[in-house]
Amino acid sequence: xxxxxxxxxxxxxxxxxxxxxxxxxxxxxxxxxxxxxxxxxxxxxxxxxxxxxxxxxxxxxxxxxxxxxxxxxxxxxxxxxxxxxxxxxxxxxxxxxxxxxxxxxxxxxxxxxxxxxxxxxxxxxxxxxxxxxxxxxxxxxxxxxxxxxxxxxxxxxxxxxxxxxxxxxxxxxxxxxxxxxxxxxxxxxxxxxxxxxxxxxxxxxxxxxxxxxxxxxxxxxxxxxxxxxxxxxxxxxxxxxxxxxxxxxxxxxxxxxxxxxxxxxxxxxxxxxxxxxxxxxxxxxxxxxxxxxxxxxxxxxxxxxxxxxxxxxxxxxxxxxxxxxxxxxxxxxxxxxxxxxxxxxxxxxxxxxxxxxxxxxxxxxxxxxxxxxxxxxxxxxxxxxxxxxxxxxxxxxxxxxxxxxxxxxxxxxxxxxxxxxxxxxxxxxxxxxxxxxxxxxxxxxxxxxxxxxxxxxxx
Amino acid sequence: xxxxxxxxxxxxxxxxxxxxxxxxxxxxxxxxxxxxxxxxxxxxxxxxxxxxxxxxxxxxxxxxxxxxxxxxxxxxxxxxxxxxxxxxxxxxxxxxxxxxxxxxxxxxxxxxxxxxxxxxxxxxxxxxxxxxxxxxxxxxxxxxxxxxxxxxxxxxxxxxxxxxxxxxxxxxxxxxxxxxxxxxxxxxxxxxxxxxxxxxxxxxxxxxxxxxxxxxxxxxxxxxxxxxxxxxxxxxxxxxxxxxxxxxxxxxxxxxxxxxxxxxxxxxxxxxxxxxxxxxxxxxxxxxxxxxxxxxxxxxxxxxxxxxxxxxxxxxxxxxxxxxxxxxxx
Numbered sequence: 001x002x003x004x005x006x007x008x009x010x011x012x013x014x015x016x017x018x019x020x021x022x023x024x025x026x027x028x029x030x031x032x033x034x035x036x037x038x039x040x041x042x043x044x045x046x047x048x049x050x051x052x053x054x055x056x057x058x059x060x061x062x063x064x065x066x067x068x069x070x071x072x073x074x075x076x077x078x079x080x081x082x083x084x085x086x087x088x089x090x091x092x093x094x095x096x097x098x099x100x101x102x103x104x105x106x107x108x109x110x111x112x113x114x115x116x117x118x119x120x121x122x123x124x125x126x127x128x129x130x131x132x133x134x135x136x137x138x139x140x141x142x143x144x145x146x147x148x149x150x151x152x153x154x155x156x157x158x159x160x161x162x163x164x165x166x167x168x169x170x171x172x173x174x175x176x177x178x179x180x181x182x183x184x185x186x187x188x189x190x191x192x193x194x195x196x197x198x199x200x201x202x203x204x205x206x207x208x209x210x211x212x213x214x215x216x217x218x219x220x221x222x223x224x225x226x227x228x229x230x231x232x233x234x235x236x237x238x239x240x241x242x243x244x245x246x247x248x249x250x251x252x253x254x255x256x257x258x259x260x261x262x263x264x265x266x267x268x269x270x271x272x273x274x275x276x277x278x279x280x281x282x283x284x285x286x287x288x289x290x291x292x293x294x295x296x297x298x299x300x301x302x303x304x305x306x307x308x309x310x311x312x313x314x315x316x317x318x319x320x321x322x323x324x325x326x327x328x329x330x331x332x333x334x335x336x337x338x339x340x341x342x343x344x345x346x347x348x349x350x351x352x353x354x355x356x357x358x359x360x361x362x363x364x365x366x367x368x369x370x371x372x373x374x375x376x377x378x379x380x381x382x383x384x385x386x387x388x389x390x391x392x393x394x395x396x397x398x399x400x401x402x403x404x405x406x407x408x409x410x411x412x413x414x415x416x417x418x419x420x421x422x423x424x425x426x427x428x429x430x431x432x433x434x435x436x437x438x439x440x441x442x443x444x445x446x447x448x449x450x451x452x453x454x455x456x457x458x459x
Numbered sequence: 460x461x462x463x464x465x466x467x468x469x470x471x472x473x474x475x476x477x478x479x480x481x482x483x484x485x486x487x488x489x490x491x492x493x494x495x496x497x498x499x500x501x502x503x504x505x506x507x508x509x510x511x512x513x514x515x516x517x518x519x520x521x522x523x524x525x526x527x528x529x530x531x532x533x534x535x536x537x538x539x540x541x542x543x544x545x546x547x548x549x550x551x552x553x554x555x556x557x558x559x560x561x562x563x564x565x566x567x568x569x570x571x572x573x574x575x576x577x578x579x580x581x582x583x584x585x586x587x588x589x590x591x592x593x594x595x596x597x598x599x600x601x602x603x604x605x606x607x608x609x610x611x612x613x614x615x616x617x618x619x620x621x622x623x624x625x626x627x628x629x630x631x632x633x634x635x636x637x638x639x640x641x642x643x644x645x646x647x648x649x650x651x652x653x654x655x656x657x658x659x660x661x662x663x664x665x666x667x668x669x670x671x672x673x674x675x676x677x678x679x680x681x682x683x684x685x686x687x688x689x690x691x692x693x694x695x696x697x698x699x700x701x702x703x704x705x706x707x708x709x710x711x712x713x714x715x716x717x718x719x720x721x722x723x724x725x726x727x728x729x730x731x732x733x734x735x736x737x738x739x740x741x742x743x744x745x746x747x748x749x750x751x752x753x754x755x756x757x758x759x760x761x762x763x764x765x766x767x768x769x770x771x772x773x774x775x776x777x778x779x780x781x782x783x784x785x786x787x788x789x
Contacts, residue, residue: 256641260619427735
């Protein structure tokens, strides 16, 4: 009696522990053991997402559109940005979300490892018209001839100059927006005020390291082969681009002081660099135009297109995409979700809702840049209306015109390591520890080693 | 088998009686269905959550990571055995050496400074006649701040141009450095940030100071010892066990520092792309290898190297402590 009671005590303790541990465990948004029962709602399948949030109407209206569509169903959204650790743990444990929202620059890396699956069949079966999507966006999600994700947003760069700083330097906006590098050097010299610890105004901030691919492209250089397998960071055109941009920064003095000045401004607030006249010009992500429209629409700035050295418009595109993880329990529904989320009709409906919401609260709607050309054109003609603020209307117009001139880096097996290699190279030059040629030579070795290792693993 | 020696007041008749009963039980042995056996099983039942937790969340993953350290594993596909390749790669990885150097410098600066300041804080708190509970809570409160919030907050406080730290320094005529952007000042900046959470150590020291017998201080005072002599020859020896404990714990925590540094310098694309390797701590690099570059096998080898380093340092600390630490009653 006593022994059996003791056994039951130990057993009960163990069971209690196991239940507690089981309750604590489990990540990801997928179903579980009773997946079908848990994920069905009125005969419709509930899909789960990762890396996505619902910050505004552009997100909420599109999700609602899918949920209300004939083939749609409820969507369980675990809000938050894409988390590599969370995603990989979910895939490795066999409990991934049905759809993952991630940066296109990461698609190649995950595709090479099989963490996300090819979507060619899904594209064919769902009738997704890939010709509507912008080529650079599709290029970023295509590896070894297979499409691994559906492009969503289409981020670009805009050259935004500060009118007061330009005027004070005795320059014109046209000179500041030049594609000629000698002219840019000249305007940087004239607009920069002070240096080092006494740096008051950054003349022309090239925004390196993140914009190195843009500057290399503007110089006719190529950092990576079209198939994404061979790095060419030692390309003389790339070296020249790095030399030019780092010299722009060096004009302001020590990099640490330059960076402290740049980071010391209220980037997203009313005391941003255009409101306080502390930067002459910089190529910045297009979303920043919306920030300025929100916090200081009348700060006195001008948006210009970015030009290459031949004077032609050039841009660098990046952005998000929707992919289906390996082991997703509802890949067909996830494919439909990706299709609806990036379809022209959905984008237009979302843009209309966003524009109405912004206008209702006295804000300005400047457009939504999508990876879908048809959607962009319809948003431009059906939703966008001039705001009456010249700087913003000009900015919106420049943005629309820039969409067709963007280039990008192709998908690659080792995107994170490739990016790390060239950004570290830029930092070494800025910190003065290496020359551009030395830094990029080292980066070339690191990047190619990573690409080769990833290719070997894939085999 | 004898009962363990107890410190403190002399044993009363109750423990003696208990000990006698225990001896009697041991004489009967464990094979029977006596009370001792039942108690043993109850003990096991109550211990089982910890034992299972330890096996599942600590011992199991450790064994798994040891196995993975001999493989090429990307978290998606099955691990592929590569022998000792990952360990050989450790030797020739320049970024690993950089991260190790950064971590050691941080630890050497942080641990003594944090311990000294925490001890100073505890001594001040211990002398407070009133409001000690309030100030003890106040000192401990910063420890409750989430590490990510600490990182984000200090990125602003330490900004070389507009940060509060340099603003305060300027009041006394000191031109502060670019804490977050100058490679030479990034690690001192991180050490400064780490002092935000010394309240935890201070509270431990305060508890130890409370345990120092007043009689010893009174006797020393009667013998003519001044305040410094009493601190040096009475207080310090009496709390040396606690100091030793915090030394080991703080050293291990410093060698594994991650969250605040990651938030400050690697948490978003802009900071990550322009920070260089001045803030690259060992645990951050390990995380990058595991989850950004998908080299889980290599990251596992890094984890075991760090484990061995910590073990070595701890062994040295234990050996040194044998001659330096005073244990009351033993």
